Amino acid sequence: MKLSWNFLNPTDGWSEFMQAKFISKSRNFSRITKGSSIWAGVRGAIEDVRAYSGWVIGDGASIDLWRDNWCSSLSLKDWINDDHIPWNDLHAKLSSIIVEGRWAIPGNLQLLFQRLGVDIHSIKINKNNADRRVWKPDLMGKFSVKGAFEAIRNKDRTVWWASFLSNKAIHPRLAMWGWRLCHRKIPTDDKVQTKGLALASRYCLCKTNSETIQHLIWDCSISIQLWNWMADMFQLRNLDRNLYSFLRVGSLMSFYLRDLWAGAVWGGSSLIWQARNNCLYEALNFSLAIVKWQWLKRIQDCAALSTSFMFNTQIELGILHCLGVDVHACKHPLVKSCYWELPRIGEIKINTDGAAKGNPGKGGIGCIYRDCNGNVLGTLTKGLGLVSNFIAECEAIIHGVEYAASFGWLIAWIESDSTTAVEAFKTNNIPWTLVAAWENASRNMRNIQFSANWREANFSADALSKKGALLHEGVSMYVMGRPDFLKKIEVPMQEYFRLC
Template sequence: MSEKVERVHQQLDNDVENDVAAREMAMANQLLSQALHNEEELWWQKARINWLKSGNRNMAYFHALAHIKRNKSLIHALQNEDGRLLEDQDEIKALIVNFFSEKFSFKDHPKSDLIFRQETSGQVFSAEKSKLYLGPMNNAKKEKVKDIYGFDEGCLPTTNLGIPLVQGRVTKEILRPLVGKIKKRATGWAVNLLSLQGREVLIQSVLSSISIFSMGIYKWPTSVIKEGERILQNFLWSGELEYKKACVVTWDKVCKPFKEGGINLRWLKKISQSLMMKLTWNFLNPKDEWAKFMQAKFIVKARNFSTITKGSSIWVGVRGALEDVSAHSGWVIGDGDCINLWHDNWCSPLSLKEMINDDAIPWSDQKAKVSYIIIEGRWSIPNNLQLIFDRFGVDIHRIKINHHKPDKRVWKPDLIGKFSVKDAFKSIRNKGQPNWWFKFLFRRAIHLRLSMWGWRLCHGKLPTDDNVQKKGITLLKISSYFWELPNHDEIKININGAAKGNPGKGGIGCIFRDSEGKVLSSLAQGLGLVTNYTAECKAIIKGVELAASNGWLIAWVKSDSKSAVKAFNSDNIPWTLEAEWAKAK
């Protein structure tokens, strides 16, 4: 057919206007296309027959691979509750089916536990306030669960006992109300009446404690912690949340104990980490259903910890504290069933995996327990493992075995091995060098105001001219000053008034000078319970009254209270003083 097409093509080249050759050319092309299609279909059918008859060359390999995998996954033997080893596949199947049937079935009514709690506690669950938070399930199951318990379904995010409950990572926006609560509390005090030591006490007892409840549940973002630290710093030094003073002791030194040169405040970052360490300790030592659930969800088959949150707001903080907890915890070795030989730090501060530090070793397959090298309460170390211990200087035979008892994780900083948030905070904080002067400053015989002043002096952070200029602040220089004298036969009265506590016990003082600057008289008088403003006004009245009784011509009265001067100039003094002012004039 191809030759025919070629021949007709040559005829058309010789005679372009030959219509017969053109029709013959079109028919030949059509027949050629049909022939090529038939040939392709023939070869496809032959290939299909050969494949069905002989099979793919790799088929045997894939069958063998699937067979090996199936054999690995097959349960060859299983021990029942009586300790009898079952090897028959039908018995193994029946044991597994019965176990999970009991596991996921209700022996009693699902609401019986709630009823029992109501009866024992004397409290009644409120159906209106209680909510059910259900996992992924169809609507029919959800309705069935809600009918059983009688509670409505809740949704996240929500708030419980003032704490935002969310799914996934905790963001800055979620914690914004808690930060606002700290700001509101700090701005609610009359900071002008608080000394440095007073603000320090409020930070310790109030502001730092607002965030503790939330930090004990999940980890705060770094940006929120920094914002909280900034609020505490500014409140301590200036009393204002947005105003920062120049000559201050660094926050790292402030948050140290007295004997290390601080005033015993706490870093919010360290508080958050120590509270997360408590959660992690409970996670590693499961004593309740929460810890068992978390272990089942976040410990993978290779005994490694999950690197993803899986929708949990808690796991990020727990995983971040694992390193600190492991570094300060150890083991009392019992039967060795709970300690991984390679992954846990049971014989030294580091695990064998960390000491060997070879990524070429398939560590995920190393699942041996310490019990493998313990026989009848004694160490039985294989030669190759003994070489590893000798290489890293580990004397395994010095480690005692608590025979016939389970393994116990202990907190090494504590003498009895008991974990506490206080010890956790001490173990992770930045420790400083003890100083000699703290025992002379912080004594009961010394007023706390003087102690704080001396503390700033020892750190060289008093606002002296030199320290202020080091911060790049230009100081105003006073070249000369003078006291302006009144005219001849006139006097000038300088007055002042103050109250301790505002309101509190007050007092006034006046001094009278003539045109030559000589002191003519002075006045000092105590007042009862007054405010600063009332004391200033009272001082002006008493000064004018004394000058009038002596027949002095007053040039002017000078006071440092702008509000009092303005009140007298506008004849708008407090009504309680109107009678006295009218008599003095």
């Protein structure tokens, strides 16, 4: 897929050569290899690449009006799906319906967009830049082989036990055992019998029942004795004897004890299986004391790998003392201060915030504009659709700058409580869906600087964003001056505190 992506986005001589050789004058891809050993593979992946590609529209000169999916997930040719139309004679570029950076849609094409349910005027045009193909599954639009694999591979539902194995505190060898146990890929006698072998079964440790996974791990008297001992170490009572109940009870513990308990479950079950094999194949006698010692050793290995912290309580301290592992005391919260600073003379300070009721969820933005004396010039609230918190934060910055430019406030200081969003704009690495809107909003600004502050010194924009989340999508409300519902705003150079 990487070669197909490079083929569709020529940036070097190889890509240009391949396009000249394998794209016909009718803009169709050649169906013959022409002596190339890689063209068949490249051509086979082109449709997948195009399906997951989108466009940041610039001048429109590089986008095929009919064959590229620039306005929806399908191209106009695929939407119409009419073989009677002479597609080989249609070579229009998107630039043919863009005039001075605005859409100039012919009447018949406008009817087509209405029939397809495409709001063409909601698509932003960045007229000063060239068109750019983007990889839609990636938030920033960057193609990668890893991202392509994630996009096209078949995905199954995430199993409930995945998080208990993909844990840094669980050694890979122990995680492999856990995977086998969850998938029941253990050659006990009952599994061997399902292969058609007539096998008399008796569990070699207790010598009272046939050998099954359930009996071996959970129901055997020896297993019960071991699990009860370990449960007492963690001060647990009345556990159902199955893997789900044992792992889920860890959710009530601190993150550190949760890591140790998961390691105890995987380590204990693997030691029971190891003791069974030693008795069956090595003729070694079972020793309860040795198994307990090995079990504690595996828990100590998990403690060495864990980077989590405990609750600073006497109960957990006692548990860790019994297990003989290091104490990972959580850090005491520190009280830190922050300030809201005034902008310079001639500069407007825009405090922005985005909110989403869920991640993703119904979103909204809030912006407050203040001058060098701290006076509130106006506020902006707007409702968004289904967005993530990060997208909402970025939308707040873009709309804040857009409204500032419309009022002639061309020197702005943007302050947000999202460090991630601020860094994205500083490094010009914002989501591809917002690139054109940001370029249009910031084009007329003389100077923009960004800074991040804590929410404790950005509470007025936070209140506005929550109010914006209550508005319908696309509905905005701008108030000149300070609105009545904004009872409290930041005081310049007053100290605000937070626990870190």
